[in-house]
Amino acid sequence: MKAMVVTEFRTQPELTEVPTPEPQADEVLVRIQAAGVCHTDMKIRDGLVPDVPLPLVLGHEIAGVVEAVGSDVSRVRVGDRGVPYGYVTCGRCRFCIDGRTSLCSQVRLRYGFGQVGGYSQFLTVPEQFFMPVGASTPADKAAVASCSVVTSYRALVKRAKVRQGEVVVVVGAGGGVGLQAVQIAAHAGARVIAVDTDKRRFPLATEQGAHETVLSSEDGFAEGVLDLTQGQGAAVVVDLVATASTMAASLAALESGGRLVLVGYRPDVPFTAVVPDVVFREIEVYGSHWASLTDMREVLAMIDEGLLNPLVMRSYPLEEAARALEELATGEAMGRTVLTP
Numbered sequence: 001m002k003a004m005v006v007t008e009f010r011t012q013p014e015l016t017e018v019p020t021p022e023p024q025a026d027e028v029l030v031r032i033q034a035a036g037v038c039h040t041d042m043k044i045r046d047g048l049v050p051d052v053p054l055p056l057v058l059g060h061e062i063a064g065v066v067e068a069v070g071s072d073v074s075r076v077r078v079g080d081r082g083v084p085y086g087y088v089t090c091g092r093c094r095f096c097i098d099g100r101t102s103l104c105s106q107v108r109l110r111y112g113f114g115q116v117g118g119y120s121q122f123l124t125v126p127e128q129f130f131m132p133v134g135a136s137t138p139a140d141k142a143a144v145a146s147c148s149v150v151t152s153y154r155a156l157v158k159r160a161k162v163r164q165g166e167v168v169v170v171v172g173a174g175g176g177v178g179l180q181a182v183q184i185a186a187h188a189g190a191r192v193i194a195v196d197t198d199k200r201r202f203p204l205a206t207e208q209g210a211h212e213t214v215l216s217s218e219d220g221f222a223e224g225v226l227d228l229t230q231g232q233g234a235a236v237v238v239d240l241v242a243t244a245s246t247m248a249a250s251l252a253a254l255e256s257g258g259r260l261v262l263v264g265y266r267p268d269v270p271f272t273a274v275v276p277d278v279v280f281r282e283i284e285v286y287g288s289h290w291a292s293l294t295d296m297r298e299v300l301a302m303i304d305e306g307l308l309n310p311l312v313m314r315s316y317p318l319e320e321a322a323r324a325l326e327e328l329a330t331g332e333a334m335g336r337t338v339l340t341p
Helices: 039-045 141-160 176-186 199-207 222-228 244-252 275-280 293-304 320-328
Strands: 004-007 014-017 026-039 062-067 081-084 122-127 130-132 167-171 191-194 212-215 232-238 254-262 284-285 311-317 336-340
Touching: 004 320, 014 191, 026 081, 026 320, 039 320, 062 122, 062 141, 081 141, 141 176, 141 254, 141 293, 141 311, 167 176, 167 244, 176 191, 176 232, 176 336, 191 199, 191 222, 191 232, 199 212, 199 284, 199 336, 212 293, 212 336, 222 244, 232 244, 244 254, 311 320, 320 336
Parallel strands: 167 191, 167 232, 191 212, 232 254, 254 284, 311 336
Antiparallel strands: 004 014, 026 062, 026 122, 026 336, 062 081, 081 130
């Protein structure tokens, strides 16, 4: 089969012939129909994520159709459409038992973090981690759902517990995750303020449900949020960028008792805060890492019911993965891009 393989960190993936995997007894063989292109892919490619071996095949936003099943598979059939849950977890650690599967302490496999990823034509998935999607959900939207949508959903619904009528600020609102976050916050009944450094992204954010926009500058964006809220600030800020300046502005933009959710991350950027400010205003700070199996099921059901509509802006053939990554790196890409093997 064909795959886009990274052989050295900080180099672009190259089209390579690799063996087509054979499903084990408890696995299904999936023919990939769409693979999302994510900022995390760039971090992995550039060696910024620990414990990633070479060579590697990127891609953790994956959707496809079942081509074959192992001898012990009972629930999934050939021809079923679905997405892999991004981790193959142990099922035994305290996090798996508690349903916080994205925190599994003994992960067996992470798609896109090694030799098995979505920038390819086929992969195998244990039956229990293959999540079916509805017939009305296109493959590209299903792929995007498995990371950018469900990540936003967990951050806003499960971590911040956004409530109707609250003011929610989405930092990095014009990106692949940001636009989904705007849509989810609006669906929850929040008043959404979209923040970005590029005003060209605001029309898309408005289409997804943003009520107001703030252009971020070197001085941040807190003043703009405070102006829009008559000095009160936001109940929730979800920071998808996580630079030193955006995190400082996010804290400053919160009302007393507000919740900051950090989703974006940069390996060399620490989170800092003025402790008395956090204490006296009772600011709550949450990290939010991807999503659980339950989150994934809930999001896929909402998409199937028409409650959420994942936004896909561009599609390229598999062999143009380097182009898609470059457009993401330069900021040219708005929203999510997918590859179609």
